[in-house]
Amino acid sequence: MRRGLAADLRRIVGSGGVVSGGKELSQVTGDALNTFRAFRAAECLAVSPAAAVFPTSTQQVSRVLKFANTHRIPVVPYGAGTGVMGAAAPVEDCIVLGLRRMDAVRNVSGEDMTARVQAGVVLEAAAKALEKAGLLLGHDPWSRPIATTGGAISTDSVGYTGAKHGSMGGQVLGLEAVLAGGEVVRTRAVPNRASGPDLHGLFVGTEGTLGVVTEATLRVFPKPEAWRLIPFTFPNFESGYHAVAAMYSLGLRPTVVDYESNLWPSDAETDSTAKLYLGFDGPGGVVEAETARAWSICLEMGGREGKPSDAAKFWRTRHSIALRYQRRLAKAADPVAARRGAGGFRMDYLHVALPASKVLEYRRRCQKILASHRVAVREWSLWARPELLSFLIEDDRDAGGQTSHSLAEAVDKVLTPAQRMGGSMEYCHGVGLKLAHLVEGESDGGAAATKRIKAALDPNNILNPGKLLG
Numbered sequence: 369m370r371r372g373l374a375a376d377l378r379r380i381v382g383s384g385g386v387v388s389g390g391k392e393l394s395q396v397t398g399d400a401l402n403t404f405r406a407f408r409a410a411e412c413l414a415v416s417p418a419a420a421v422f423p424t425s426t427q428q429v430s431r432v433l434k435f436a437n438t439h440r441i442p443v444v445p446y447g448a449g450t451g452v453m454g455a456a457a458p459v460e461d462c463i464v465l466g467l468r469r470m471d472a473v474r475n476v477s478g479e480d481m482t483a484r485v486q487a488g489v490v491l492e493a494a495a496k497a498l499e500k501a502g503l504l505l506g507h508d509p510w511s512r513p514i515a516t517t518g519g520a521i522s523t524d525s526v527g528y529t530g531a532k533h534g535s536m537g538g539q540v541l542g543l544e545a546v547l548a549g550g551e552v553v554r555t556r557a558v559p560n561r562a563s564g565p566d567l568h569g570l571f572v573g574t575e576g577t578l579g580v581v582t583e584a585t586l587r588v589f590p591k592p593e594a595w596r597l598i599p600f601t602f603p604n605f606e607s608g609y610h611a612v613a614a615m616y617s618l619g620l621r622p623t624v625v626d627y628e629s630n631l632w633p634s635d636a637e638t639d640s641t642a643k644l645y646l647g648f649d650g651p652g653g654v655v656e657a658e659t660a661r662a663w664s665i666c667l668e669m670g671g672r673e674g675k676p677s678d679a680a681k682f683w684r685t686r687h688s689i690a691l692r693y694q695r696r697l698a699k700a701a702d703p704v705a706a707r708r709g710a711g712g713f714r715m716d717y718l719h720v721a722l723p724a725s726k727v728l729e730y731r732r733r734c735q736k737i738l739a740s741h742r743v744a745v746r747e748w749s750l751w752a753r754p755e756l757l758s759f760l761i762e763d764d765r766d767a768g769g770q771t772s773h774s775l776a777e778a779v780d781k782v783l784t785p786a787q788r789m790g791g792s793m794e795y796c797h798g799v800g801l802k803l804a805h806l807v808e809g810e811s812d813g814g815a816a817a818t819k820r821i822k823a824a825l826d827p828n829n830i831l832n833p834g835k836l837l838g
């Protein structure tokens with residue numbers, strides 16, 4: 369660690385904005401990637417940062433980056449540390465640059481249908497500010513009560529209403545970011561600009577490797593006149609898949625598509641618990657018509673109406689896991705140990721994007737690969753679109769070990785076919801430490817160009833090194 373680092377940083381952000389040890393530093397050491405799921409990257413989680421700095425303005429972010437660049441100190445941008453891939457995990461002797469003190473909702477405009485927010489605004493706070501103005505935030509992940517806007521942009525996160533509103537990145541109209549050398553760049557908040565290149569795309573889903581997002585203007589939506597959430601059950605995963613695909617082929621656009629086929633050992637060895645929650649919102653007549661059409665498609669594909677009380681519970685409790693996670697960390701005497709252990713969660717969850725025509729074939733291939741590794745699938749699910757397939761896997765044989773080598777191998781073996789079939793290995797959580805070794809597999813000849821962009825914007829490789837962009 370550089371001598372006098374904390375004092376240097378205090379000169380930039382003031383005495384209340386720097387921590388260099390103790391529980392406060394451990395609160396921003398690491399993210400929600402636990403040792404078990406980190407597999408081959410597990411030892412990287414043992415690293416500690418040199419210090420953490422919490423600026424209150426874009427100018428301070430700029431000065432911190434200028435300082436770090438001059439002294440070649442790595443910087444890891446940090447929102448709320450809820451990322452599940454280790455993208456916000458510290459690297460040796462780094463400065464963690466936390467955005468939590470930049471949490472203002474600057475402007476909400478019902479006329480422009482936009483909200484300008486600082487990067488450290490927690491999504492829930494943004495949603496509440498919009499609600500007061502009769503507006504809706506289009507991004508609603510499980511982690512809405514705990515994740516920040518900057519983190520969601522940097523991981524291009526997907527939420528419950530992603531079926532209608534797309535990922536977080538797609539809702540960014542314009543943003544402000546600070547480059548490694550301290551230069552501030554701003555992009556205009558308009559729905560389209562024909563005079564490219566589109567600079568703001570550089571900061572979406574790039575995990576803080578090309579710049580630190582300090583502010584964003586988001587597209588927001590009217591509070592809907594009507595809202596319907598309907599539950600269906602299907603006899604197997606395929607039939608529900610066909611129902612969702614048929615809706616998309618017809619041009620129906622639900623707001624929520626949450627489809628999950630549960631295969632926990634306590635259930636029968638069939639997909640009989642395949643449950644689909646479909647949400648529609650918008651003008652009353654439109655919602656009625658869309659719901660009726662979706663309903664008849666579900667029945668045609670073998671679905672049966674589920675219990676409305678199940679749907680209500682599903683919606684009411686959609687953020688419960690995040691709140692539990694937050695409570696557990698708040699109570700922990702050692703937040704780093706709590707994150708690394710993560711409550712004994714000994715499974716992995718994967719989220720691949722594929723052309724719709726390949727999803728079922730891919731799923732069949734996965735089943736074979738996983739069976740040959742003696743890895744069990746506990747859930748198959750679709751989120752938002754028929755192209756977005758998720759699955760939860762578990763290797764019972766390693767239940768007592770620290771990490772599962774067979775599970776790690778199986779994960780690589782199922783993600784690479786997704787890439788070869790024209791898909792992507794991860795559609796919402798990013799790459800971080802966990803999947804960095806597979807990035808090349810979907811670069812499609814673009815790796816050299818990406819390296820040149822990184823070298824031009826961050827020639828000393830100080831921004832989040834060792835992750836997405838090497």
Ligand SMILES: Cc1cc2nc3c(=O)[nH]c(=O)nc-3n(C[C@H](O)[C@H](O)[C@H](O)COP(=O)(O)OP(=O)(O)OC[C@H]3O[C@@H](n4cnc5c(N)ncnc54)[C@H](O)[C@@H]3O)c2cc1C
Pocket residue numbers: 399400444445446447448449450451452455456467487488508509510511514515516517518519520521522523524525526527528574575576577579580581582689690693796797832
């Ligand atoms: C219980 C739980 C539920 C979850 N549910 C979902 C879900 O439904 N959908 C989903 O997509 N994800 C989900 N996640 C993952 C996580 O919440 C998202 O990845 C979220 O977007 C991360 O936000 P964060 O503020 O915590 O970012 P962090 O974890 O702090 O950072 C994530 C990445 O972004 C970078 N970064 C953070 N802020 C900035 C910035 N201002 N500028 C540049 N780079 C920055 C970091 O360096 C890191 O690379 C969940 C996680 C948990 C623990």
